[in-house]
Structures are given as structure tokens and as C-alpha cells.
Amino acid sequence: MGVLSNKISRDALKPGDHIYSWRNAYLYSHHGIYAGSGKVIHFTRGPGQEIGTGTLLDNVIFSSSASSDRSKCPCPVCGDQSNLSGVISSCLDCFLWDGDLYVFKYGVSPVFFLAKPRGGTCTLALSDSSEDVLLRASFLLENGFGVYNIFKNNCEDFAIYCKTGLLVVTDISVGRSGQATAFVAAVSAVVSSPLRFLTTSFSGLAAVGCGLYCVSRYVADIGVRRDVMKVPVERLIGCPELVMPEPTETETKTAKQD
Template structure:
């Protein structure tokens, strides 16, 4: 560890951050008293493994320490707006930011809105077709109507309905993996790969969902009978019927976008080490 390092340790579902003063002490926002104080290294670490957050661009150690010392005694801690990570990042860069808060907001908000979009798609299917409701005929006519809006049929309807949750998830992942000039070149490259693969994952999820419908049913293929039996078979995997199958296939691109994007990011970081 070096003077002015941004250090942190894992606490299970979150991380705690501070600034190494280089003299055996650490300045941080205390977890219990909620004020900025200087404590010994051992007291800060509390027996845990301490890591250094690497930066591609940051201020000189003396500036970092000066900033940290200028706020000693502050007691306006706020979990979402002024926590220990906000403080340590500001000391290093002059930018008040928390990756934990940003990522939690993006993932929670993205999951909520994406889930609402999936639920809303069932309502659209139920209401859009010539045969209303969620009977087999109602679902098929609803999908055909939605698909007709993009120049296709029921299969296109599945893809069109999946666009909203996939787009929302992609935006959320792009926020989590957004570029930042203060990051190391390796981290920035891994995030760029993750953002690209999120989009690839969304497309792959759509293709995979359609392929699953075509292959899963008692009638193979993408005829009306094939789609009907395929959606029923997909829905049966969670104890439901065709409506559940629609929900799963509509959600698949969003799930794939998040899984492929984040997986690619982690893999790229791993091979870059």
C-alpha cells in the first residue's frame, strides 16, 4: 500500500472504503459513527483482506491526503449520496461518485422496469388480437397483431415484444459498465467489451427464444400449431401455459443481454490480468 491509495475491503454484499495516509493510519467515513475520522490501519482492516482500487488517472498523493484531512470530523453521511466510497473517490479524483450506488440503482431500476415491460407484454398480447384474452387463439392473434406492426407474423411478435425489456436491460448494463477516464486501461477495455456483448446477448436471446419455441412443442417448427405447442411447452417448465411461455420468451433477450454482457466483462478482466 502507498500513501494516498484508495483502499477497500469486502463486507459481503458491499465494500468499505478509505484513504491510506501512508503513516499507518487511514481516513474514512466510519461505518458506525457515520463521521470522517483517522484510525489505525489495523482498526480499519479489522482482520479483513484490504485491496487497492487502481486508477488510470488520479491526483497526486499529497493532494489526496489534503482533501481527506480537509473533511475530518464531517458527519453528514448518506448511504446513497455521501458514503465512504463517495468520499474516497472524491479524495482521489475530485469527483464525488460511488460505483456501488450507481450500479445498484442501474440494476435495480433496470430489473424493475424490464420486469414491468415483460408483464405489460402479456397485457398487450391479451388486448391486441382479434380474439381477446389469453386463450390459445387470443395469444396467437395478439402475437400476430404485434408482429404485423413490424411487417411479420406471430414469430415477429415475440421478437418485437422482447425489444422493450432487452433495451431497458441494455441501457442498465451500459450504465453499470460505462466508460470513465479515471479507470485503468484494462478496466476500460473490459467494460467496452461488456457493453458490446450486452447488445450481442440481446440479439442472441431473441434468436434463442424463437428457437426454443420452434423446438420445444409437440409440433416442431414455427407454424401456428408449432408456436402454440412450443409456447405451452416453454410455459410448462415453470408450471404455466402459453401465457407463461410468452413471458419467458419475451424476457429471454433481457436475461441474455445481462448474462452475456457481464460474463464477457468478467472474462476479459480475467484474461487481462
């Protein structure tokens, strides 16, 4: 495991690990928290439900919990999970969906982060203890994690919150997901930046686009961005869309002192 690949063997897994597996020919990845004893807690959407992007992605991204073929032959451990949505617990085989196993890296250096061209594999943010991670995951398994949205509240956002306790304060940007920010960064680098008019050569356009993509990914990482706040998992109750709750009086006083 290194810069080229985050692949990990099952024997190397530890409870509290943030794991993921690629879907649909590496089009996207599904994320979860390894709970130990061969179980994974992860955030899914039900089959046939729109993600709500209003784009073709609604038809491209399929259910992360199970395929229609699997529903015909339910898992002997998990049963038929093809119609489940929200935060669920599955065996490792059902989570992987015949894919390979990868571990999400925390506390990486900026150089390592930028060396990983694909988003959704690592972050500069530090992970909390495995006890805290499993506590959040177990709590959300019982109480839910709001409404699934590919850009603001997806499976990677769920796993990152379990690992860090961080939530995005603003509601005008994408969530914590490296996949979502990488997608937005790629589109911005190609379409939105006025810097693309500074050169007409293919190599120049490629250099400008690559630079903008890397900068956009970096500043949007959960370990760098400023619009985040540590939120106890108990305060998520009653926030179905995960709107940032108002800070407590103690938090307000602490912020003023800082």
C-alpha cells in the first residue's frame, strides 16, 4: 500500500478503519467504516431513488448496497439488503460487491495528497481514536445520517464524519467528500476558469487545467478548509438534512476567546 494504491488485505483490517471499494469500472467508490468481526457500517441509498442532482448522474449511480442480481440470491449472513437505504450494517462481502478492498488514508502530507490524482482516497485531516469512530458509526446506525445526496451528504461524507467528527458549516459548498470535490474541481478546471484563455496550445491548456484541478482539490480537503466544525454525534438528532446546528454558548465563548 502506498502512493499508487491503497489496497489492503482483509487480515490487515482494524476496527474503525475507513474502507472503500470501486464500483462500475472505477466510476465511483463506495465507503464505510469497518466495525470488526467482518461487519461494515455504511451509508446507502435505496434502489430506484434519485440522488437529487438533476443530472445524468441520477441514472448512472446505482444502489451501493446491493445489485438486482444479488437480490435474487440473498446473502446467507445479511439476507436481502437490496431495498434498504440509509445507514446499514453489512458483511464485508456484501459491502465490497465483488470489488477489491481499499483503506482511506488520514493525516497524509500535502505532497502525498496531490500525488493521488483521484479524489476520495485520502485526506490531510487527522482521524480520531478507533473508539470514537466506532461510537459515531454505531450511533448513526441507530439514528441515521440524514438524506443521501451525492454532492453534500454521501457515503464518503458519512465515513469521514465518523473518523473526524467534522461537519461543513456552510450550506453553499459541497460536503467533505473527496469524490465530489474532485468532480467539481475537474469541471471547474476545464470549463470555468478564465486562465484557460492564457494559452492556446494543448500542453499549455493541460498544464493550466492540471494546476487548477490540484489547487481546487487541495483547498476543498476537509483537513484544510475553514468552513468545518467538530460536532458531537448526539447533536445530529433532529437534523434530517444535516444542517449545521447552532453553536452552544460554551462554543461561542471559546471561539471569541480564540
